Amino acid sequence: MSNPTLETRNLKLGTDLKELAADVVGRAMTGGATAAECVVREGDEFSTVVRLGQVETLKESGSRAIGVRVFFGKRSASTYSSDFSRAALDRMLTSALELAKITSEDPNAGIPEFSQLGSIPGDLDLYYEDVYSLPGEERINYARLAEKTALDYDPRIKNSEGGSFDAATGYKVLANSHGFVGEFRRSYCSVAVAPIAQDEKGAMQRDYWYSVARSLARLESPEGVGKVAAERTLRRLGARRVKTAHLPVVLDPLVANSILDHIFEGVNGDSVYRGASFLAGKLGQKIAGDNVTVIDDGTMPGGFGTSPFDGEGVPTRRTIVIENGVLKSYLLNTYTARKLGLQTTANASRGLAGTPGIGPGNYFLQPGTKPPKELIAGIPEGLYVTEFLGHGVNLVTGDYSRGASGLWISGGELTYPVEEITVAGNLKEMFFNISDIASDLEFRGAVACPTLRIDGLTVGGE
């Protein structure tokens, strides 16, 4: 480790980061690299938590970091720094060039082809300065109001983990040795609250609700968020246990997202080429029922998973992953596409260090036509899951076993709350056993799923 020096003090805000990224790439090439790629990230954040009406935390800051990936033919390495001084950047480059010498020749290593690079044109509706437009006291009021609404909603709501308001903006630049230089800016704000309710025996339950948006103008009202949070928390009070049984299971949209996440991990090129996914080798085959269509779309204006190009500078696109139950496409970056003899789907995700990973754009399951209430109405007895606990999913085998809590379905209606139960099965069968899909698709993040009914699962309890 070489040491930082006093030169670290010469940081100039306002340095053109595009120029800087292109310069780092140029210097890597001059240093002997055969290809190079540089990423620069800059961001700022504000967050506040109000608990029981009092400000608990106020946090405000900005930061930036730079990372470089260099290639010597088929060898590669990466380095990063939070220090932008000339000396630190020199050290970052020297280390990368040195480090690449010890890695292996990998025939598929490299940045994308020149012809694959680009940025989708037009305003993607990702950045709004208004996330910071509220004065400090107003921001605190957002958090306070969300919490107050929840606390005032019902006398059984006696405590809270706090209401919060967050705002952030981020700027990202990517440059590579094919001459690609791209940039984009995104903004984000959210309001959330986690109330705690207590029953007459003193038993406590906690739940939460939130709204997130790219523009303050689109954020749901703090009162609306507080009310939903209160209702979600209250309905958990007095939870019982149930006997072990085999019953229909309904997943509310928030937890149904996790099923989509498992499909994502299963079609992730990195798991596929290693045979570490039970979906490897299933392209063109039926892996789910006719009613299941899954899409990844990084181009949707205003989306939480939208960007003009992916982590390697490839323009984002819309990919049909599963169409009427048939696996149509894996989700890939350049490396995994080459490994599989396919084309990248522009799903490269790039952190500061290491090789690019694979991440979703706006990734969702096509909704059905029934309102969720109607979906539940068809179930004489079953489990409605509102929360999963733990990560008991094995993508190599598809084995699935998770902790759960929710509401008991009886006579087609939601009745009493239940907890301390498990839900188990195998994803291979579960995808075919999605017997009903509701109409309530709503994006509260990059991944979205409507209410789902899955049959054939084991509900474990007493």
Add this chain to the structure above:
Amino acid sequence: MTNRFFFQHYGLTQQDLERYLAAAVSAGGEYADLYFEYLSSTSLMVDESMVKSASQGISAGCGVRVLSDERTGYAYTDDLSPERILHAARTAALIASGPAKEPIVGFREKPARSLYPVTLPSVDAKITAKVELVMRGDAAARAFDPRIKEVRASYADELRNILVIGSDGTFAEDSQPLARMNVSCIAKTDGNSARGSAGGGGRVALDFFFAEKTPEYFAKEAARQAILQLDAREAPAGEMEVVLGPGWPGVLLHEAVGHGLEADFNRKKTSAFAGLIGKRVASEKCTVVDNGTMPWRRGSLNLDDEGQPTQETVLIENGILKGYLSDKLSSRLMGMADTGNGRRESYEHIPMPRMTNTYLLAGNDDPQDIIRSVKRGIYAVNFGGGQVDITNGKFVFSASEAYLIEDGVITAPIKGATLIGNGPDVLTRVSMVGNDLQLDEGVGTCGKDGQAVPVGVGIPTIKVDRLTVGGTAKRDMGGFMQ
């Protein structure tokens, strides 16, 4: 005073530090501190017997915190120039709204301690030696059995230099090494696959992986698990007797009681354990401690991230709840001692009470007798992660290697299953505690409020009389007799 990393490398002086603190308390407040961090790290990964990824990086910054009653103001900068640090200090100061506090003059240095006295930190060791480790891990896993088809071996290390200064005169420096190696693999036969993984490390130098826990040790363990899982049967479902093996299954304690005993949740009365001090929360056989002072351990620290020396804290003694894990804020507000558990992920994060190494003390039972006492149940020896809802106390942890116990004998391996229970009463059902306490290999990372910190867990073999097992088997336990 010790190594003075930030004085040497960033030209900081005592006067600078006094000036920054003065800015932090310029609007009053009970307490202010600055946390300087310089983190360098390396990581390597071999896949398909090729070193596909190698990276190094440096991240440095300073976080300023101001406490005023129950309020926390926080700001950070990744630019260690005086202007930016002063700006952060003035921003954090805005949480308070009173007259400026008396300026701080002079610091008291915390006594030096050395739980991880490495002479050459692994981040500064030769990269070729680290490459050798991952290549050996790959080769050993493949050599274990021809059915091992995919292997990934990785190595990561870091060195974190920190300086904490506080408006109470705190001056604390530490240099914290951390290294970890991991091997994961997939075994395949016609139509069947299974995975296994193993890893370990601690606040150790590179020679630990050559002399003590070698790549071959981790590789064989990962490969053994994958091969074993090829023949695993469906796990049972429902409540049954569960025996936990020694070591990493201590994740039970971390989830079931550890988080619920962090002081912030109890101060706010959001934990299922709030108000239970002095009450029975476990069987008499259970004594649980959190100990940040174990040499070389992943969860250990000379000083916590608020500059307080870590300690051994008894959480549960012979079944009675004795104490919480605290940081500066909660100890002041609750009028209890600071247990040195104030930790944070980085300079960008606000510290809060966190575990270090959490374990259950050994008992008197012979592990063999514990197995023999079970008529029908499961024996779980390896786990993935876990999770807890601290408010209602429900926790889960996922077994990755487990076996059926039938009439006191371990029989067939079973597929991974989630175990679920209730934190405040699961330990009351512990009827036997083995004499074989072990700590984990050094792989644990704990997440809370989006902050990840390294931790350790440990447990002897124990028997829990009733715990819900989330399997898929269509029949009750009797069905497994076949």
